[in-house]
Amino acid sequence: MPAVLTIAGSDSSGGAGIQADLKTMLANGVFGMSAITALTAQNTTGVRSVQDTDPAILADQIDAVFEDIRPGAVKIGMVSSAALIAVIADRLTRHRAGNVVLDPVMVATSGARLIGEDAVGALTSMLFPLADVITPNIPEAEALLGMAFGSIDGAPAMREAAVALAERYGCAALVKGGHGTADASDVLAEPGGAVTWFDGVRVDNPNTHGTGCTLSSAIAANLAKGAALPQAIRDAKTYLTGALGVQLDLGRGCGPMDHAWRWR
Numbered sequence: 001m002p003a004v005l006t007i008a009g010s011d012s013s014g015g016a017g018i019q020a021d022l023k024t025m026l027a028n029g030v031f032g033m034s035a036i037t038a039l040t041a042q043n044t045t046g047v048r049s050v051q052d053t054d055p056a057i058l059a060d061q062i063d064a065v066f067e068d069i070r071p072g073a074v075k076i077g078m079v080s081s082a083a084l085i086a087v088i089a090d091r092l093t094r095h096r097a098g099n100v101v102l103d104p105v106m107v108a109t110s111g112a113r114l115i116g117e118d119a120v121g122a123l124t125s126m127l128f129p130l131a132d133v134i135t136p137n138i139p140e141a142e143a144l145l146g147m148a149f150g151s152i153d154g155a156p157a158m159r160e161a162a163v164a165l166a167e168r169y170g171c172a173a174l175v176k177g178g179h180g181t182a183d184a185s186d187v188l189a190e191p192g193g194a195v196t197w198f199d200g201v202r203v204d205n206p207n208t209h210g211t212g213c214t215l216s217s218a219i220a221a222n223l224a225k226g227a228a229l230p231q232a233i234r235d236a237k238t239y240l241t242g243a244l245g246v247q248l249d250l251g252r253g254c255g256p257m258d259h260a261w262r263w264r
Helices: 017-027 055-066 082-094 117-130 138-144 155-169 211-224 229-245
Strands: 003-011 031-043 046-052 073-076 100-102 172-175 186-189 195-198
Touching: 003 017, 003 055, 003 211, 017 031, 017 211, 031 055, 031 082, 055 082, 073 211, 082 117, 100 117, 100 211, 117 155, 138 155, 138 172, 155 172, 155 186, 155 195, 186 229, 195 229, 211 229
Parallel strands: 003 031, 003 073, 073 100
Antiparallel strands: 031 046, 172 186, 186 195
16 A cells, blocks of 8 residues: 655644545545644634644654655645754655655635745745645745735636746646636646646535645645556546535534545
8 A cells, every 4th residue: 555644734623734634645545644743723713823843853753754654655734934844855855755745835724824934935945846746726826926916817827827836946836726716627837848727616615624735635645656647636636526525514614524425
């Protein structure tokens, strides 16, 4: 069984972060492992508090995984400080990690900011060069490109943003269309110039807590199983659409998805 490592924060309500990653990995046929970057106190209505992991502990977590059960892919999610980003970059370089999927988590679904300003520069300079693909949503893509909010307002602008990200950072960029577009189509731009669209139908479901975590983890799982990047994304989108489509309704706010939808 392929193994995948998620490096991300813990969500106490179980809908996003490490918890969503591990559920997604199990549902997609790989063995999930974790290195926790932060503890969060949150539920479907918002994030109450965040405490970062000590950098030395994070380094030990990553080393312990690579030295025993080497992952076939790595998913990186919430990392809120430059010090932790530096540790991840150092350890992934040392262990020659491959199939790195980076979800540049900046703001939670509830609207809470999850990354410090100093960490954004560290993220782009230290971790983006190690990534095979980054998976920003539209607001994150705008922030990464220094664009005003709302600048990416349709398919042509999404394509331009994905190409610009791939050219600027030297890794593939999947710009997700779930924010502010009429459908849920995504666009992938690769450093060599290839551009691929992934059509998606918007699911009418207000409970979308953890969608970004889920998609990036499913992509990592499929890469670990040997899929090429475009196919890994197609299969991940199919899984995410199914998890949204069963209309799980938990909590008083933006609730989680059903990661076990295929077995219901």
